[in-house]
Amino acid sequence: MSEAKLILGIESSCDETAASVVLDGREVLSSVVHSQIDQHAQWGGVVPEIAGRSHLEQIVPTIQTAISEAGVLPNDLSAIAVTARPGLLGSLLIGVSAAKSMAWAFEKPLIDIHHIEAHIYAALMPIPSWEFPYITLVVSGGHTSLYQTDSPLTHTLLACTRDDAAGEALDKGAAMLGLPYPGGPSIEKEASSGNPKAFPFKLPLMGPDSLEFSFSGLKTALLYTLKGPGGKRTDPTLPGAKNLSDLCASFEHAVTETLAQKCMRACEQKKIPRLLIGGGVARNSRLRERVAHHASQHDIQATFAPPEFCTDNAVMIAGLGYAKLTNGDIASLDLDVAAR
Ligand code: KG4
Ligand code: ZN
Numbered sequence: 001m002s003e004a005k006l007i008l009g010i011e012s013s014c015d016e017t018a019a020s021v022v023l024d025g026r027e028v029l030s031s032v033v034h035s036q037i038d039q040h041a042q043w044g045g046v047v048p049e050i051a052g053r054s055h056l057e058q059i060v061p062t063i064q065t066a067i068s069e070a071g072v073l074p075n076d077l078s079a080i081a082v083t084a085r086p087g088l089l090g091s092l093l094i095g096v097s098a099a100k101s102m103a104w105a106f107e108k109p110l111i112d113i114h115h116i117e118a119h120i121y122a123a124l125m126p127i128p129s130w131e132f133p134y135i136t137l138v139v140s141g142g143h144t145s146l147y148q149t150d151s152p153l154t155h156t157l158l159a160c161t162r163d164d165a166a167g168e169a170l171d172k173g174a175a176m177l178g179l180p181y182p183g184g185p186s187i188e189k190e191a192s193s194g195n196p197k198a199f200p201f202k203l204p205l206m207g208p209d210s211l212e213f214s215f216s217g218l219k220t221a222l223l224y225t226l227k228g229p230g231g232k233r234t235d236p237t238l239p240g241a242k243n244l245s246d247l248c249a250s251f252e253h254a255v256t257e258t259l260a261q262k263c264m265r266a267c268e269q270k271k272i273p274r275l276l277i278g279g280g281v282a283r284n285s286r287l288r289e290r291v292a293h294h295a296s297q298h299d300i301q302a303t304f305a306p307p308e309f310c311t312d313n314a315v316m317i318a319g320l321g322y323a324k325l326t327n328g329d330i331a332s333l334d335l336d337v338a339a340r
Contacts, residue, residue, distance in 0.1 A: 081321025
C-alpha cells in the first residue's frame with residue numbers, strides 16, 4: 001500500500017483567504033476560511049486593492065491555523081497545492097508566493113491548481129466510489145459552465161454563459177433590489193417567505209437544444225418589473241416586504257430552474273445519468289430542490305458539493321492537489337499566476 005499523503009491547500013483567488021490540510025484527497029483535517037465580505041459589502045462588490053491587502057494580512061495566520069488545527073507539522077506535509085488561476089492577479093500572487101516560500105523552505109513539491117477544477121473536485125468528494133464520466137455544472141460569481149468530467153483532472157467544456165454568470169446575475173439583481181452583497185445569499189433569505197410564481201419571468205433557455213446560458217436578459221426583466229409599467233420608477237426598492245420577497249423568490253426560481261433544466265439537457269444529450277454541481281451558487285437550496293425534482297424524473301443521480309465547500313475554500317484545493325500529486329503533476333518554483 002502506498003504511503004498516506006497530507007496536502008496543504010492554499011486559496012486566495014478572490015475575496016476569501018483559505019488554507020486546509022486534507023489526508024489522501026478525502027479526509028478533511030482542517031479548513032480555515034477568512035472571508036472579506038464585510039470589507040467589500042459597502043462597495044457592492046469585490047474591490048481588488050482591498051482584497052490584495054487583506055490577503056497579505058491574513059495569509060500567514062490562516063496557513064498557521066490550518067496546520068496547527070490539523071495537528072501536523074510543516075515537515076509532515078506531502079505537498080503544497082495553491083490556486084494559481086483564474087482570479088484577481090494581486091490576490092493570486094499572495095497565495096502563490098506563500099506556497100512557493102513554504103515549498104522551498106520545507107523542500108516539498110508545489111502543485112498548481114486551477115480554481116474551477118477545484119470546485120469540481122469539491123462535488124466529487126462526497127461520492128465514495130467514482131463512476132466516470134459525469135456531467136458537471138460549475139456555477140459561481142464568475143462562472144456558469146457545463147463540462148463532461150472524465151476524471152478528477154479531465155474536463156471538457158460543453159457550454160458556458162454568453163454574458164453574466166448566474167451568481168453575478170443574483171449579485172446584480174440583489175443590488176437593484178437594495179439587498180446587501182453578496183446577492184445570492186441575500187436573495188435566498190428574502191425568497192424563503194416569497195411566492196416563486198408571483199412574477200413569471202421567462203426562462204432564458206436559448207431554444208430547445210442549447211446548453212448555453214444567458215442571464216443578462218433576466219436581469220433586465222427584473223429591472224423593468226421594478227420600474228413598473230410607466231418605466232419612471234427611480235427608487236429601485238419595492239414598497240412592502242411582501243412584494244420584495246415575491247420578487248426575490250420569482251427571480252431566484254427563474255435562475256435556478258434554468259440551471260436545473262440545462263443540466264438535464266446536458267445529461268440527456270450526452271447520455272450520462274450522473275451530475276455534479278459545485279461553486280458558490282450550488283449552496284442555494286432552491287437550486288438543490290429544482291435539480292432534485294428534475295433528476296428524479298430523468299433518473300439522474302445528482303451530487304452537490306457539501307454546502308460549506310461550495311463557496312471558496314481550500315479543502316477543494318488540497319483535494320485536487322492530492323489527485324495531481326498522485327498523477328505526478330508537480331509545478332516548478334517559477335509557477336506564474338494567470339487572471340484567466
Ligand atoms: O464560488 P464562489 O465563492 O466565488 C467564485 O468563484 O465566484 O461564488 C460566489 C458566488 C456569489 O455570486 C454569491 O452571490 C453566490 O456565489 N452565492 C449564492 C449563495 N451563496 C453564495 N448564490 C445563491 N444562493 C446562495 N446561498
Ligand atoms: Zn470560486
